[in-house]
Amino acid sequence: VTHSALMAKKLESIGVDLTGDERAAIAAIPCNIQHLKANQDFVREGDRPTRTCMVIDGLACRYSNGEGGKRQIMSFHIPGDIPDLHSLFIRVMDHSLCALSDTTIASITHKVMLDFIDRHPRIGRAFWRDTLIDAAVFREWMVGIGRRSAYSRIAHLFCEMLLRMQAVELADGNTCSFAASQAEIADALGLSTVHVNRTLQELRGARLVAFEGGKLNVLDLEGLKAAGEFDPTYLHLDGYSEAA
Amino acid sequence: VTHSALMAKKLESIGVDLTGDERAAIAAIPCNIQHLKANQDFVREGDRPTRTCMVIDGLACRYSNGEGGKRQIMSFHIPGDIPDLHSLFIRVMDHSLCALSDTTIASITHKVMLDFIDRHPRIGRAFWRDTLIDAAVFREWMVGIGRRSAYSRIAHLFCEMLLRMQAVELADGNTCSFAASQAEIADALGLSTVHVNRTLQELRGARLVAFEGGKLNVLDLEGLKAAGEFDPTYLHLDGYSEAA
């Protein structure tokens, strides 16, 4: 998959359909490809990026370091995601971005992006929509961390990752790649590694998921959704037509 | 304060400076004023709003109801905030908005907003920036709920509310209105009412804040910031100039 086909697929996955012209315009965006090793930061808290990145392959995360060595992962990013799109209008990064496995990213200069948005306002709005969906995901994670049990939180995360991977056609049925370690899941859900481990065993015991070797295999999606109180509305994967 | 002056002030508070023309254009936006009683929802989960609202006076919040009667408040909204700006591009609300005290809001139709954004792309970008800052606040709350102690979380929230109120010139020194009950603070921070009450007593005991009768009075801002591990960067209140 080329980076432009991926971007088109991503935009379609959030309900934007593109004209042939728009597709061609996306294909013409100049970008740099970069290969990252696992655990490599590609944007750091405090940076003032001049480029914006799309994940092409692999898995990335957004995190911030609280005092006392406590890391909070705020989102996972799969191919098609543009995790620092916001840097177009928020100059200073208030968090870092890191590759969790070996990952490929494509970066586009802000100047190119801003020009592109000016010339293609419909796609500009789609990008805006994309950042708004990111925000919806943050809110959902807040609810999870604030109000759900560990069991529920992990189930919810697995549902989210599977659905997002399916939306960009990177899942194979109910199986998809999810190369996060238990420690990383713990950092994402506000739990300790030990507790994630034990809770994962419960989920396995309940025959809801298999999660091993960076592969997520959802054995019982309905059961997992129920366990995670998962309602996919917040992902806003369905189409939208602009208000008249 | 008129609604248009408030919107201008809000945009300036996030580092956008407006030309006279832009100011006039804002003043010409037609809107409806609505008075809400305490505890009145003005947008509900599942709605597909055709208008977007700005808080003029009072205090509102964004919340969602988890299973088992657990409410999670995801943000508080003070005058100048436009809590459902995202509904322009995300049709279905995945949460509700509610007035916490008697509150006045101004609403603008989506059509008017979209036309306005088309005609004033610079302000359109400022609105985009505003939604991005909201997202930054969600992320910060995630860190708080996931990784900080109750003591820290409450201190952090108080710092945030004071700084935001100061930014729109609604604070009187280190004192401002914050008409949330202890139960509402609990719902916002993922704590129980009982624990918020006890922790509040600790903060009082440490002579950091007085919080009573809907008034927040920060006695020792530096101490409170330290207690809350508060770094205001995420509010992005400083100016930004567009990338070249």
Added chain:
DNA sequence: CGCCTATTTGATCTGATTCAAACAATGTGG
């Protein structure tokens, strides 16, 4: 006054953390 809502206190319980150590898997250099 009597009603309703918010705050406060006390006592008990528990989900999750922490500390510590074993175990498994993978990779690296000699």
Added chain:
DNA sequence: CCACATTGTTTGAATCAGATCAAATAGGCG
């Protein structure tokens, strides 16, 4: 091809921050 370092997973035991349950107190207001 093995010794060993490294990173991730698993188990056990002790502890704690914060939840829960229950009830008292304090305001505000029609």
